Amino acid sequence: MNQKKYVYLFSEGNAGMRNLLGGKGANLAEMTNIGLPVPPGFTVTTEACTRYYEDGQVIGDDIAEQIFEHLEKLEKISGKKFGDPTNPLLVSVRSGARASMPGMMDTILNLGLNDETVEGLTKLTNNERFAYDSYRRFIQMFSDVVMQIDKNLFENILDEIKEQNNAKYDTDLTAENLKEVVKRYKELYRKEKGEEFPSDPKVQLLEAVKAVFRSWNNPRAIVYRKLNDIPSDWGTAVNVQMMVFGNMGETSGTGVAFTRNPSTGENKIFGEYLINAQGEDVVAGIRTPQSIETLKEVMPECYEEFVRIAHILEKHYKDMQDMEFTIEQGKLYFLQTRNGKRTAQAALRIAVEMVEEGLITKEEAMLKVEPKQLDQLLHPMFDQEELKKAKEIAKGLPASPGAACGKVYFTAEEAKQRRQLGERVILVRTETSPEDIEGMVAAEGILTARGGMTSHAAVVARGMGKCCVAGCGDIKINEEGKYFTVGDIVIREGDYISIDGSTGKVYGQKIKTVEPEITGYFGTFMEWADSIRKLKVRTNADTPRDAAQAVKFGAEGIGLCRTEHMFFDEDRIPAVREMIVAKTEEQRRKALDKLLPMQKQDFIGIYEAMQDRPVTIRLLDPPLHEFLPQEDEDIRELAENMGISYEELKATVDSLKEFNPMLGHRGCRLAVTYPEIAEMQTRAIIEAAIDVKKRLGYNIVPEIMIPLVGDVKELKYVKDVIVKVANDIIKRENVNLQYKVGTMIEIPRAALTADEIAKEAEFFSFGTNDLTQMTFGFSRDDAGKFLKDYYDKKIFEYDPFQKLDQSGVGKLVKMACELGKQTRQDIKLGICGEHGGEPTSVEFCHNVGLDYVSCSPFRVPIARLAAAQAQVKNPR
Numbered sequence: 001m002n003q004k005k006y007v008y009l010f011s012e013g014n015a016g017m018r019n020l021l022g023g024k025g026a027n028l029a030e031m032t033n034i035g036l037p038v039p040p041g042f043t044v045t046t047e048a049c050t051r052y053y054e055d056g057q058v059i060g061d062d063i064a065e066q067i068f069e070h071l072e073k074l075e076k077i078s079g080k081k082f083g084d085p086t087n088p089l090l091v092s093v094r095s096g097a098r099a100s101m102p103g104m105m106d107t108i109l110n111l112g113l114n115d116e117t118v119e120g121l122t123k124l125t126n127n128e129r130f131a132y133d134s135y136r137r138f139i140q141m142f143s144d145v146v147m148q149i150d151k152n153l154f155e156n157i158l159d160e161i162k163e164q165n166n167a168k169y170d171t172d173l174t175a176e177n178l179k180e181v182v183k184r185y186k187e188l189y190r191k192e193k194g195e196e197f198p199s200d201p202k203v204q205l206l207e208a209v210k211a212v213f214r215s216w217n218n219p220r221a222i223v224y225r226k227l228n229d230i231p232s233d234w235g236t237a238v239n240v241q242m243m244v245f246g247n248m249g250e251t252s253g254t255g256v257a258f259t260r261n262p263s264t265g266e267n268k269i270f271g272e273y274l275i276n277a278q279g280e281d282v283v284a285g286i287r288t289p290q291s292i293e294t295l296k297e298v299m300p301e302c303y304e305e306f307v308r309i310a311h312i313l314e315k316h317y318k319d320m321q322d323m324e325f326t327i328e329q330g331k332l333y334f335l336q337t338r339n340g341k342r343t344a345q346a347a348l349r350i351a352v353e354m355v356e357e358g359l360i361t362k363e364e365a366m367l368k369v370e371p372k373q374l375d376q377l378l379h380p381m382f383d384q385e386e387l388k389k390a391k392e393i394a395k396g397l398p399a400s401p402g403a404a405c406g407k408v409y410f411t412a413e414e415a416k417q418r419r420q421l422g423e424r425v426i427l428v429r430t431e432t433s434p435e436d437i438e439g440m441v442a443a444e445g446i447l448t449a450r451g452g453m454t455s456h457a458a459v460v461a462r463g464m465g466k467c468c469v470a471g472c473g474d475i476k477i478n479e480e481g482k483y484f485t486v487g488d489i490v491i492r493e494g495d496y497i498s499i500d501g502s503t504g505k506v507y508g509q510k511i512k513t514v515e516p517e518i519t520g521y522f523g524t525f526m527e528w529a530d531s532i533r534k535l536k537v538r539t540n541a542d543t544p545r546d547a548a549q550a551v552k553f554g555a556e557g558i559g560l561c562r563t564e565h566m567f568f569d570e571d572r573i574p575a576v577r578e579m580i581v582a583k584t585e586e587q588r589r590k591a592l593d594k595l596l597p598m599q600k601q602d603f604i605g606i607y608e609a610m611q612d613r614p615v616t617i618r619l620l621d622p623p624l625h626e627f628l629p630q631e632d633e634d635i636r637e638l639a640e641n642m643g644i645s646y647e648e649l650k651a652t653v654d655s656l657k658e659f660n661p662m663l664g665h666r667g668c669r670l671a672v673t674y675p676e677i678a679e680m681q682t683r684a685i686i687e688a689a690i691d692v693k694k695r696l697g698y699n700i701v702p703e704i705m706i707p708l709v710g711d712v713k714e715l716k717y718v719k720d721v722i723v724k725v726a727n728d729i730i731k732r733e734n735v736n737l738q739y740k741v742g743t744m745i746e747i748p749r750a751a752l753t754a755d756e757i758a759k760e761a762e763f764f765s766f767g768t769n770d771l772t773q774m775t776f777g778f779s780r781d782d783a784g785k786f787l788k789d790y791y792d793k794k795i796f797e798y799d800p801f802q803k804l805d806q807s808g809v810g811k812l813v814k815m816a817c818e819l820g821k822q823t824r825q826d827i828k829l830g831i832c833g834e835h836g837g838e839p840t841s842v843e844f845c846h847n848v849g850l851d852y853v854s855c856s857p858f859r860v861p862i863a864r865l866a867a868a869q870a871q872v873k874n875p876r
């Protein structure tokens with residue numbers, strides 16, 4: 001039987017094998033094959049990772065065997081031997097999932113060192129200091145990552161020895177000092193683990209591979225996956241690669257660079273490096289790195305070579321690359337390349353310029369911007385007037401653009417809790433580490449005292465689209481005392497500050513923020529998206545203000561106007577309540593007559609804001625008890641105002657109470673009981689349309705939508721009420737006004753009988769909030785409390801109320817589309833549940849042939865791009 005292949009040499013893979021080799025492994029293979037200087041190595045596949053979990057977190061013998069076989073091949077290629085004291089092969093062991101997850105999983109460098117091989121390394125390089133520097137790094141990383149010993153314990157020893165020897169930086173330590181560090185590290189290891197540090201390189205290797213597999217499920221990786229829609233069953237690959245050393249002295253170094261600026265998108269190489277350092281030093285922010293430009297003077301040949309290869313890579317991948325490199329005694333190596341993370345601004349500029357440069361097509365450009373990222377651009381910037389008056393107190397690096405204002409907190413935990421209490425938070429840290437991810441999510445913006453443009457805070461913030469000012473050395477943080485100082489200014493926990501991630505400026509005060517606009521690269525890009533997409537994008541809006549905002553963001557109509565908010569309005573709630581407590585139809589009609597002019601005015605405002613665009617207005621949906629007070633005191637006050645007794649009102653309130661209001665007297669059921677409510681609303685909708693049409697000449701075709709229908713007969717009943725009122729008015733006014741009557745499909749029975757429903761409905765709008773609720777049987781209001789356990793126990797990967805459950809709820813949607821079209825070929829199909837603005841759900845809507853999606857105003861641009869991407873991926 002052919003044995004399954006779990007390990008590939010770099011020379012055996014290519015960029016197309018991403019699912020199997022992970023992004024890093026596939027790109028290392030691709031670079032190897034196009035002849036770039038990549039240290040040799042091999043990749044243990046993502047399938048080996050899934051096997052590891054299936055087998056109960058052990059590495060199968062067959063997999064271990066293949067790892068060692070490939071290790072032998074690597075020995076041949078490199079001419080070095082693993083564990084050989086005279087000529088030791090050292091390797092790095094690094095994670096690499098299908099989608100890049102920067103800093104989320106584990107890395108071990110310098111693996112293969114022990115007391116013998118370190119001597120070999122010394123002899124071979126004639127550099128004892130370097131050998132012991134590598135050894136101490138390895139012991140610390142292995143102990144931390146593989147054996148989970150707190151890395152601070154190691155840092156403390158290092159700091160102590162630095163202090164004893166008056167060394168400011170690590171690089172000031174001598175070989176003797178470093179030997180002492182190694183000795184102390186090994187003692188610490190023995191104390192913590194009750195055994196010696198493992199000296200057998202093969203044991204080190206298997207343990208390291210296991211640790212990388214395990215790190216796939218560490219808490220920060222899980223959080224990152226959830227934020228980025230990465231499924232947990234993908235697993236990570238492991239890359240084992242011959243070490244090259246950036247810490248061999250002044251002609252060695254290591255760095256990170258991008259082919260274009262990841263913050264602004266400018267077409268110019270951008271990056272940082274450190275001389276005499278290893279990879280982790282650059283991102284850890286221990287020493288402040290140098291800009292890549294200065295390499296031109298220090299090592300001109302290396303720089304030229306670097307620029308040449310960077311261009312090759314960008315052309316090859318047709319995307320901006322994020323590269324890691326190491327210079328070992330003047331020789332340049334590439335350790336990684338991947339499509340670089342970038343801010344939304346940068347993503348748009350890069351996409352547009354790459355089209356203009358002829359590198360990619362407009363269609364390809366669509367796929368270069370994450371729809372969700374656009375959100376960053378739709379949020380406020382500082383008000384220019386207030387900004388002029390504001391006093392800058394410090395300046396750091398402009399690490400991730402945007403403006404943020406909030407209260408200062410110093411730990412991720414505190415930031416998270418304060419956010420949950422509704423506060424706006426700025427997370428202030430000396431530097432961030434992957435453990436801070438949840439606090440970063442919760443914060444409006446992040447301010448760090450240390451670290452460069454490629455520090456953890458900067459990279460992660462850019463990925464999230466969070467405003468970030470990094471490396472702000474002016475501020476001195478006292479985490480325990482919960483304050484920071486800048487000169488003699490003291491900012492305490494809970495004080496407001498404002499930070500500008502585009503300039504790096506920090507202000508010790510609140511600054512007002514203003515709405516953004518879609519212009520420049522953003523404007524051009526969105527025009528292209530509109531010319532490509534087939535799916536229309538509408539908005540859910542109930543006020544002229546929201547409607548106008550949505551139009552600015554490109555909405556092509558209103559897909560859902562919820563009329564209930566209009567009932568809640570302060571000056572009309574008395575009439576609403578009067579209507580509810582009415583004992584007779586006559587009383588109720590009297591109250592409704594008071595509401596009519598106000599409701600008509602609402603619709604006039606909306607039609608005016610939308611001009612000729614289609615508007616779908618939904619009849620009243622929530623149960624009536626929502627409009628009545630619940631507390632005794634409030635009931636008493638209302639009764640007095642209404643001139644009825646407390647008892648009478650209390651009895652009405654009680655009689656309206658339901659055990660299960662979400663499944664209760666709401667939606668079209670209200671209109672069945674009280675047709676006069678539907679009559680009033682229809683009157684307002686039609687009269688407002690006639691008014692605006694006459695006055696302003698817009699061709700308004702109101703779409704009247706009936707909610708919560710489960711049976712064609714209830715739909716027909718309410719529709720007849722609407723049609724009668726509408727036709728009477730149109731006749732009386734003697735105008736030519738078209739209108740449509742349709743329904744929400746939000747009850748599973750409506751989806752199942754959509755062929756019958758379509759006999760009466762001219763359009764369907766999928767209310768996937770209720771449809772999800774009723775298909776799963778999860779209460780919309782309560783499920784959040786227990787769904788968390790579903791994620792923790794890996795029963796669910798995501799919240800079905802946010803991202804459409806395509807295989808269940810989606811199946812109903814698809815079926816209803818097909819059944820609806822069987823009856824009425826030209827039936828208009830849309831969606832107005834929350835899913836209408838979520839990119840994967842938008843793609844689904846495109847694929848099942850909906851005419852439009854409808855979402856909140858701020859998600860309109862996201863939906864426009866998601867719709868264009870869906871068309872590029874699956875043209876229709």
Ligand code: PEP
Pocket residue numbers: 560562621746766767768769770771832833834
């Ligand atoms: C829905 O159920 O998806 C919907 C849009 O209606 P509502 O959220 O108002 O119930």
Ligand code: MG
Pocket residue numbers: 707746767769770
């Ligand atoms: Mg609903």
